[in-house]
Amino acid sequence: MIASGPRGFAIGSFDELAPWSYASFPHRHEFYEMVCVTSGSGTQVIDFVPYELNPVTLYFVAPGQVQFWERRTPIEGYVVVFLEEFLAAQYGDRVSPRQSLTLDPLGIGRALHLHDDQIEPIMGLFAALYREYRRPGGADASVLQAYLHVLLVEMRRLHSDVGTSMVEDRSTALARRYLRLVSDELLNEQTVRGYADRIGITPKHLADVVRRTTGKTPAEIIRTALTVEAKRLLTHTDLTIAQVSQRLSFDNPSYFGRFFKREVGMSPGEFRRGGMAGPAPKRGAARTRVRRRGDRLPSVTQLPT
Template sequence: MNRQPLGPDIELHRLAVPDRGRLPFAIGTFDTIGALSRAGFPHRHSFHELAYVTRGRGSHVLDLSDHPLRPPQLCAIAAGQVHHWGRASGLEGWVLLFEEDFLLRHPEDAALARELATGRPLRPDRAEARGLAALLAELDREYRAARAGHPGVLQALLHVLLVRAVRALPHSPPQAPAAADAALPRPHPLVAHFGRLIAEPGRADRTVGSYARELGVSTGRLHELVREATGRTPARLIRQQQTLEAKRLLGATDLTVRQVAAAAGFADPAYFCRFFRREVGLTPGEFRAGTGGGKHHGPGAESIDPRTARP
């Protein structure tokens, strides 16, 4: 990872890995991945991250929700989410980073990665913990050996890891192993693309029409596909994403309400305040006061240290 300052906004970290065939993927320990894997200041990624904590104290804060660490624990962060480690010390375990392009062989994996990042962290039982640790160790060995065909092997192992992690979530109903893959979400490619677009920060035009034009379909067709796949309208999903982005900025930056409004796609700050109060039940100022909002900065560091990332 490397850091890209965004002025007064939340830092965006991009994946910058050692050569490894230039795969948009990396795995290692908290130490070998580097200092930013333990960053104590709010930031977001252009990629997905899975952090499997086997030892340590503190908490993991994801989109303003503070989750105390009780290892073993799998913390999932989807691209675009804001997170940091709160008062963390002695972190040990695995850190796995991957861009969405790495999931093309198993496109349903993007939905699984996001599902893992929407709720509480996964605290596996003893058998699940052994299985996850074994998969991560195998991923690490395959990544470092970099033998012929290793990208396909890594994609297959990551697919298994995501499937098993989602199965282990408390709300996941038990499934027969033979039927598990068939029951996984397989969104229409256009719906998945729409989901990625609305999650991109900093976009000014967030109307349904603008997204439909970018996707090359009519607004009616976009509405039909999104409603069928999610049960919600595109407009509702856009409003939910705008609300989430506004919460992230109010809680993790010192941006003014006018600046937050603009960053969330609102030209009129007064309308933004009415919108936010309707959606959240609080004014932007009340919400910020309740979160103790304010930006935190950490020391500059490369996240994947090439001196320690080599085998």
């Protein structure tokens, strides 16, 4: 068992945290997960992208991303799970895990294989978090928040090293705000003008800063986000194609079908029949529930204690 620490945060090994650390069925978490694999190997699928995890690999999964293990050998390493409110209690909205790691919200699950000179400093931060969490007499939340903040900054730098532009300027801040809004409000807003109005800039200004910062247009980012969410719903729920279309705010199923085929290269029905759902969860899987009527995707809603 792991120690009882501050609310909204936990760190431990794969075996210490909970059965879902090794879950071989598609599921999603309602908290952030940061993982460092130090031994063993496996393939984890995150939002339909398989990642080969070998020592020493670092990866991050945001709330709502669909994941499962396709294959693995016994794995050792650190698993950190936390709620955004845990950091917000210390830093407010100045530090957002989703925004700190990458400008592409759809690339958050990307695995990073550490070079020899990167291993020691990163492992030192995980070890410091672990020691503080298990500190006799109880961990100090502010110390955990500080270590976690530094670890997020280091992960962001690693993303930058492999090609993600992370120039800290006003354009970057605007682009991040746009990406966060798309991530949070996709089902309610799907127009570039709508997001520009929310941010308080013109659509042209938004297009300029997003393209300059991410290499993509705002419309491309919306289409990609819609495609990923459509894949999630088609693969991991029992919703009909018409219901998926309605959930994603398309005017009608025909328009949704044309959109999906243009983006994916096959119809929604063909994609669903492709058998991409992965294995079903075992009966009585721990700490899971169905998020809403029509969904069959288990959602881990509580951090381990």
